[in-house]
Amino acid sequence: MRLADDPESPHTHSVPNTCVGKSERQSFVNSNTWQNLFLTALKWRQEKEQRLVGVDEIGRLFAGKSDGLEGVLVDAFGPLVVLTIYNPGLASHAPELLSQLKHCLPGDRFVLGKVRSAAGGFDFLDPDNVLGRSWTAREDDCLFEVRADDKNDFGLFPDARPARLALRGILKPDSHVLNLFSYTCGFSVVACRSGARAATNVDASAEMLTWGKRNASLNAVDFAVVPEMAQKYLLRLERRVSEGKITCPDVWVCDPPAFGVGRGQQRILKHFWTDFWGFVERLEPRAVLVLRNDRTGHRQKDTFAAEVEENFRGRFEILPVGFAQSPSLCYEGTDAYYKVNESLILLRR
Structure with missing residues (x-):
């Protein structure tokens, strides 16, 4: 990917002193600074990985505080580039930020803005009229359907790429993967492409599972889908295993949503x-x-x-999943507005 022309952006990943965090700093920042921050981040990734995310690829282009703007992410989903703003101090600047980002990208990209609202949801800015459109894009050797969807996100979370890479390393040729809260079944696509014997996807949304089956078709693999809440499925799985009717999947993936839904004791993650x-x-x-x-x-x-x-001392080897294989994610752990997943592998001793 060739960047748009840049007359003066620096070529290192040090960010200008006008890096934006808390709202009192806003007056020191203008559109030229924002454009320089975007260009610096893009060039750093290009140099770090000897390439930048292609027009048919999925990946992170800008990572919040690490790149100079707390609570601001930029992700590529094929030709769709999404600017997400979690920082309330920048919400009113979203149109200008989106405009400056577009100036930094090649002409074959579409942009979409996603801004955290005061009510806790998201507002969307769609200057390129892309909402409702879909594309096929790839992460590593897997293909995924990505959508400009204002209700169900975009089909894959770039944050989880290190975990998807880690999954490949714990599979065996006869592995059966149980994918809980499977969303569009990304982990199962990776598992089946990496040689797993079978995969079972469990999610409360039949719509997302249908999307997942389309992802399976894109990759010439197949897997089971179960439209059910994870807790109910696990209760049924435990009963059937105890009755000797089935064997338990040997590899589990569990990636619940950041926010549970429901009220009181019925909240989906209350006791999960x-x-x-x-x-x-x-x-x-x-x-x-x-x-x-x-x-x-x-x-x-x-x-x-x-x-x-505390739960499994001595019974599992517990390994953190790092970002060494995904330098473009470039996380700064102290970003006040966006927290990344903490991912762990548990291997039974």
């Missing part, structure tokens, strides 16, 4: 993690890949790893 660790204890999968975001609001320990260690 306590229940989940119980199922892991009793059903004894060989390996578990878990992704967790602290926006769930139900964490009892300082870190996810500490909670897992």
